[in-house]
Amino acid sequence: MKSICITFPRSGHHLFQRLLQMNCPEIVYCDLYNHCKIIPCIDPFTNFQKSHDFNLNDPFLSGYLYFVQYRNPYESISSWYDLHINMSKNKRQCTQEYWKEFLEAKIEFWNDFMRKWTIEFPTEYGKERFMNIQYNDLIENTNAVICASLEFLGYHIDKKKVKTHDTSVAFNEYGRIITTVPKKQRHIEDFKYFDLADVELVKKRCSQYTELIHEL
Numbered sequence: 001m002k003s004i005c006i007t008f009p010r011s012g013h014h015l016f017q018r019l020l021q022m023n024c025p026e027i028v029y030c031d032l033y034n035h036c037k038i039i040p041c042i043d044p045f046t047n048f049q050k051s052h053d054f055n056l057n058d059p060f061l062s063g064y065l066y067f068v069q070y071r072n073p074y075e076s077i078s079s080w081y082d083l084h085i086n087m088s089k090n091k092r093q094c095t096q097e098y099w100k101e102f103l104e105a106k107i108e109f110w111n112d113f114m115r116k117w118t119i120e121f122p123t124e125y126g127k128e129r130f131m132n133i134q135y136n137d138l139i140e141n142t143n144a145v146i147c148a149s150l151e152f153l154g155y156h157i158d159k160k161k162v163k164t165h166d167t168s169v170a171f172n173e174y175g176r177i178i179t180t181v182p183k184k185q186r187h188i189e190d191f192k193y194f195d196l197a198d199v200e201l202v203k204k205r206c207s208q209y210t211e212l213i214h215e216l
Contacts, residue, residue: 071135
């Protein structure tokens with residue numbers, strides 16, 4: 001069965017992708033932004049495609065299953081900001097004022113993203129066609145998440161033989177290989193502009209979806 005993974009940025013997608021492919025070589029991956037730039041992928045062999053749905057205009061495709069990846073919104077947004085700054089040619093954007101503007105825009109996007117992909121589309125097209133992948137579950141319950149994901153796609157796997165540690169490669173914030181051991185989890189307190197007031201702001205503004213986010 002073909003699938004599309006709709007992932008909010010900085011929610012552990014590439015870890016998820018690599019673990020799926022480690023355990024199921026039949027999975028053929030397409031990163032929308034670095035490959036075909038269209039949904040569905042033009043390669044007939046692709047059966048697992050990534051999209052961030054930045055413009056919130058990705059359609060529902062019959063015949064496809066959907067993974068929806070997300071994370072605590074403050075963690076995702078602050079990590080996204082760091083990536084954005086690191087890849088930007090305009091380093092003057094690295095200010096607290098710009099961070100506040102970025103945060104405000106991404107809170108709105110997070111709410112719209114979650115409403116579309118965890119509420120509206122599953123309700124309209126059938127919840128059985130959607131599987132949510134929450135970042136902390138992927139990290140803390142890797143075996144269960146990978147087994148359930150492969151079963152969702154119709155693959156049968158021996159749960160005792162599931163590979164749950166991606167020891168092959170780790171990436172820096174630019175997506176470039178930096179080492180051959182897994183990188184450590186990022187702590188939000190290490191974020192340059194970390195402020196408990198912002199954490200509380202995000203928690204309040206995203207409260208309508210708190211039942212989906214374990215750590216809020």
